[in-house]
Amino acid sequence: MSRQRAGARSYFAVQAVAGAVWWLMVFTLPWVREATLGGLDPVAVAVLDVPLFVVASAVAAIGLRVAAAIAAGWTVLVAVGLAGYATATGEAGWGVVAMAPAAAGSVLAACVLVLGRVPTSWLVRGPFAFHPAPSRPGRARNVLTTFAQIVVFWGVCLVVLPLVVAALEERWQLTPALPPLATSLVSGAGAVLLVLASALGVWSAVTMSTLGDGTPLPMASTNRLVIAGPYRWVRNPMAVAGIAQGVAVGLLLSSWLVVVYALAGSLVWNYAIRPFEEADLERRFGAAFDRYRRAVRCWLPRVPRAAREPSPPARRSGATGTSR
Template identity: 55%
Template sequence: MSRAADKQKAGSRHNKRNRPLRIFHGRMYFALQALAGAAWWLGVTMLPRLREATLGGLDPMLVAVVGIPLFVIASGLAALHLRWAVWITLGWTALVAVFMAIYATITTEAGLGAVLMISATVGSVIAGILVFVGRIPSERLLIGPFAFRSSRTRVRSQVLVSTIIQIMVLWGVFLIVVPAIINSFEVRWNLAVKFPILVAVAGFALLAFASVLGVWSARTIANFGSGTPLPSAMANHLVVRGPYEFVRNPMAIAGIAQGVAIGLFIGSWLVIVYAIVGSLLWNWLIRPHEEADLRQRFGAEFDEYCRRVSCWVPTFSQPPDEEEADGENTGPEDSGALRREE
């Protein structure tokens, strides 16, 4: 308990120490957004194709009268740390993003403009939180089924059934439903790009490989960790077997590859962007909390595991002494896991 409290205090001190730097990062985003907005307006006046792709049939002069002060100038003022300008930028950007999405859906025009404004809204929200709070309170995302808790059952059959159900639900939502919605908007907004047939074949092959890796990883967690991939039913033991022997996040790698593969297979560049952006947000917002939880529960064992195995780049060889140590710690009697009760 004391150790957890000490870590919490250390984390609080770390956040306070880095707060000015993170506020600076938020301000720099607004500065870049102001420059990008100015460059876009310059391009709109000079390049008819850019104007058509981003504004469609909207009157550029009418949009500029309101858009330049409330987006370009307001972003520049937000970069100067004027907080009221941050609120103006956030509100206007979100409003325009909604309008452009509706406009592009109804008219099939200005799809690129809708995508750009949606991206600007996401970036502005993140930058705004950095300016006001000094950090992203990502721990607030860890609620309900995404809160870190060990699996309540260690019965192998029950854990395997739960794992199968989770895979079906998660893959169905994030690899079928969400990509289908994204692709439908991509087609409706006239942003679809025809991919060569070989790209689709490569996407199918990558999807098959990534799915095998995902199933292998999930089964390893169930067999050797007495847990599931879902944060609310995590492994009770530190798993270092199967794909986890080579890389620390095989499930995440499989998910990223699956998302990219779906985009390649159905010919959707927006789905590929969705997969990449989602992976970056997971790595930035969620992974630090997950590793902090593992470090708190498994201590030195997890630190040693991190020293031996990379987070993202597979390691296929270990020093002989470490391989022997792994063999001692992960024998048949331990079901291939480094065990430590909570």
């Protein structure tokens, strides 16, 4: 915990220095002022931002919780306000790009200083909590349910949200000007990657739903530890496929922000969701999952050594989980 607090304080220290440097550039370099603030009056913004962002971050760096909460709240407010301003005017797009990660980092660091932890457990509550699928409803039903989940998940995460992100990128004037040939090559690479990643995703989903006595979704998760098919080579083939699909859609749309969106999603999954999932799997499957985890990597494929035994049934304790 002390290491986490030290990291949070270091984050605020870096943020304070970066904020001070940014304001120095705003008042000395017109192109920085135009790119990050657009037509906003820099003096009027600085009157509030310097004490609430720069100074508050500096004070938070010495461990004062109130300052951390103030810096985080103000940073989120500025990020949201700049996003609204950039969307309405088409200006200050780079200001949004700078403040959005600052807002996320400030909130995480403030949680560590104020609460002592980042409350990631809320991500696996309610409809996203681990619950077992009805025992043996039939493979056909599991497969149909899985494909229904895929349609919804892919439709939202790979169509709706990327189109919104790409539209905002264009509105904020952040779209790179690429030659036609480069655009065609990037789009072609995206199409190939999307097909390959989607095939991996479907293969993984079908393997899990037919062998796991459940579905990939936590609310109706598998009752068996699945180590067959693509799960023999990597522990999380569906996550790998989803990230690759997001990057592919970004390439198809020629949107670097969509690529960032996909990579940011991978960080959320890896650091916020995966620990809960693997803790649940270890609790339910014990030594079998431990051997599997030692034999097969999470992200990078490797020929498994110790995970060649049949998938054991879950202990009927009401616990749930999947091996994704």
